[in-house]
Amino acid sequence: MTGPILRYITYWPVNLVFVLLSYLLSPALAALSLLTGPRLPGILQWFSTLDADLDGGIGQGVKGYHADLTSWRLWWQRTCWICRNPAHGWQSRLLGMPASGTIIIEQQISEAPKNQWYVMETAKGTRFFCFKRDLPLFGGFYLKIWLGWVNKAYDGQNHHYAFQIAPKRTKT
Numbered sequence: 001m002t003g004p005i006l007r008y009i010t011y012w013p014v015n016l017v018f019v020l021l022s023y024l025l026s027p028a029l030a031a032l033s034l035l036t037g038p039r040l041p042g043i044l045q046w047f048s049t050l051d052a053d054l055d056g057g058i059g060q061g062v063k064g065y066h067a068d069l070t071s072w073r074l075w076w077q078r079t080c081w082i083c084r085n086p087a088h089g090w091q092s093r094l095l096g097m098p099a100s101g102t103i104i105i106e107q108q109i110s111e112a113p114k115n116q117w118y119v120m121e122t123a124k125g126t127r128f129f130c131f132k133r134d135l136p137l138f139g140g141f142y143l144k145i146w147l148g149w150v151n152k153a154y155d156g157q158n159h160h161y162a163f164q165i166a167p168k169r170t171k172t
Contacts, residue, residue, distance in 0.1 A: 001119070004128045008148060008161075011095045015087070015161055018094075022047045022086035030054065030078035034071075038078070046089025047082060050155040054078040056085075088160055096158030097128045097149050104151075118151045120159070128159065140170045 029047055033040055038053035048054060057065030057077070062084075069077055101123025108117040114134035121127050130151040135143040146164040153159050 001127070001129070004119075004148075007128070011161055012163060015091060015095060015163055018047075018087035018090040023083055026079045026082040026086075027075075029082055030075045033078050034075055043089070046093060047087060049085040049088040050092055052085075054081050057081050088154075091162070092153075092155050092158040092160035095161035097126065098122050098124075099153035099156065099158055102153075102159065116151070118148075120149075120151065130159075130162070134168075137167065141167050142170055144168045 025047060029040060029044060033054050038055040039045055040048065040054065049056065052059065055078070058067045065077060102120050104118055105121050105127065106117070106119040109115070113136055116130070116132040118130040119127060120130070128149045130148040131145070133145040135145060137143055144164060144166050146162040148162060149159040150162050151159065
C-alpha cells in the first residue's frame with residue numbers, strides 16, 4: 001500500500017495548484033461562459049466538473065441554483081458552481097486513475113458512522129485507494145473527509161483524485 005500513498009502525496013501539491021487556480025479563475029471563467037454557453041471550451045472545462053456544465057446545480061436540484069437567471073446573477077451562480085467543484089477535470093484527466101478494467105481488491109463499509117475504504121487496481125495493475133468518512137460534529141454538522149481517488153468514475157473514464165475535508169450540514 002506504500003506505492004499508492006506515495007503517489008497520492010506526490011500528486012497533492014499539483015492538485016492544490018489546480019484547485020487554487022480554479023478559485024482564482026472562477027470569476028473570469030464564469031464571465032467567459034456568458035459568451036460561450038454553460039460548457040467552457042476545451043480544457044477550460046477542466047477547472048470545473050466534467051460530468052455537468054456550469055449550470056449543473058439546476059439539474060441536480062442544488063439549493064439556491066435557479067434556471068431563470070441572467071447577467072450578474074447567472075455569472076455569480078456559475079462562479080459559485082466552479083468553486084463548488086474546483087478542478088474536477090484536472091483531478092480526473094491529469095491525476096485520475098483509469099476506470100476501464102479497474103477492479104475492487106478490498107472494500108469495507110460501515111454506516112454508523114459512515115466510513116468507507118476501498119483498494120482498487122487498474123487493468124495495468126496499478127493500485128489506488130479511496131477513504132471516505134463522515135465524522136459527526138455538533139449542531140447538525142459533520143466533517144466530510146474524502147482522500148485518495150473517488151471509487152466512482154463520475155465522468156465515466158477516470159476515478160478522480162480527491163482531497164476534501166469540509167464541514168457539511170446533515171440532511172434532514
